[in-house]
Amino acid sequence: MSARYLGFILLVGFPGMLHAQSAAQPCRAPRLVGGYFVPDQQTYAHETKLTYACDEGLKPAVEGWWATSTCQNGKWSPQPQCIDENACLPPAIPNAKYTENTNGWYEQGAKLRTTCDTGYEHKDWDATAECINGTWLSLPICEKSISTCSEPPKVPHAVITNMGYQDVFVVDSKVQYLCEDGYTTDGTHTNKSVFCLRGHWAEVPTCSPRSDTGHGGSPVGGTGGSGTQPVDGGSSSSSGSDEREITHITPIINCGRRPVISNGDVVDTGEMFLKYRCNSFYTRVGPDTVVCYSNGKWSEVPTCKVAYCSVDTDRYRDLESVGVKYIKDGEKVNLKCEDLESWWTGHYSVARCTNGRITFSRCCSWVTIKLNRC
Structure with a gap:
């Protein structure tokens, strides 16, 4: 390559290199209220990483008692910040979503309401969490x-033709199977819709291969001794088909009321x-979903049995009298104790209901x- 061409390439490429370098701006020292960082400088070069910690009673707005932040083209990422030690950070809840605070954290006593993704539901119908002493409860x-x-x-x-792959389908979802050329679902049709039920x-x-393609022997429906037999090896009488129809x-709508x-x-x-x-206060026995059979009858119907305990606080001298309290099976309730000390320090008895006891x-x-x- 001649020196002239080489010089031309350098003239074209070098300004771009200068621009890329100038675009990487340094950062000024961050403003950190209630904390300190190292190294302590006036300015920091691009991609410099500093470590910071917070004063007593505060903590970084990220996990851990110390944190790091990196200078990215004139800005710190993440922005160093010290918050109250009793505040909570955004929780990680699989298969759920919620509205996050713009400041990235939640104050003591804040409540968070979640919504489950499609195909998921809240366990025990509990959709809310509360920030207490820096921890999310429930x-x-x-x-x-x-x-x-x-x-x-x-x-x-x-193959399935009406939707792309997914690993969860909500109830009543419909997918359509389509057989490849030369195959059918029932001897006539090449596709069939299937529903998600229970x-x-x-x-x-x-x-299966189309019956009219021919694979040797007697044709389907022929009267010869080698005629086609039922696939399951059972009788070809109508009683079997009636049972399947039921x-x-x-x-x-076919089952009425x-x-x-x-x-x-x-x-x-x-x-x-x-x-x-x-x-509420009852639990299901049996399936939660009921379908209609072609004989006009419903499938098994669930029942609801009692699933709670009752506590008459008037019968317990150690408890503050508040009447009868009902507690769901598997849950617990804090009942205030009726002693002199409890009025000042807040003492409670934890009442648990397990299998009706x-x-x-x-x-x-x-x-x-x-x-x-x-």
């Missing part, structure tokens, strides 16, 4: 709904299902209860 859990379905089963010689895919098809799932259950009600309705939920803890201070040491 952090909600979003678990996969028992009525949702995983990915549809793989069917040889078939946590599983109902009536998943198979794709268990065929059809739209719920909806089943009514005591202490519960329908909370969701689809073309092919009814979903039930028991009232109530138990009490000793009277503990509020802080001891929050630390699960009572």
Whole structure:
């Protein structure tokens, strides 16, 4: 390469290099109220990393008692900040979303309400968390709904045509299987729609070779002794087909009036299902989803049984009299103790309901209860 061409390349490329270098601006020392950082300088070069900590009673606005921040083209990332040690940072809740504070943290006593992603629901219907002493109490859990379905089963010689892949499908979702050329679902049709019901895919098809393609022997429906036999090896009489027809799932409109259950009600309705939920202080026994069979009968209907304990505080001299308290099975309630000291220090007894049986803890201070040491 000649010197003239080389010089031309340098003239073209060098200004760009100068511009890239000039674009990387240094940072001024950050303003950190209630904390200190090292190294302590007036200015910092691009990509310089400093470490900071906070004064007594404060903490960094990130995890840990110390933190780092990096100079990125004239700005610190993340911005150094010291907050009250009793404040909370944004929690990580799988399969859930919530509105985050613009300042990136939450004050003591702040409450956070979450919404589960599609196909998930709050465990025990608990959707709210509270920031207490720097920790989120009763952090909600979003678990996969028992009525949702995983990915549809793989069917040889078939693909799904109406949607892309996903690992969770809400109840009443519909997917359509399409057989490859030369295969059918029932000897005639090449596609079939399948619904998500009660946590599983109902009536998943198979794709078999077309009966008119010919594979030797007698044709389908022939009268010879080597005629086609039922696939399952059973009888070819109509009784077998009648039995299969009875268990065929059809739209719920074909079953007429909806089943009514005591202490519960329908909370969701689809073309092919009814979903039930028991009232508060009751628990469901049996499936939560009911479908309609082609014989006009409903599938198994759930029942709701009592799932709570009752505490008459007037019968316990150690407890403040507040009448009858009801506690859901598996849950606990703090009942105030009726002793002189409790009025000043806030002592409580933790009442727990387990399988319909109530138990009490000793009277503990509020802080001891929050630390699960009572």
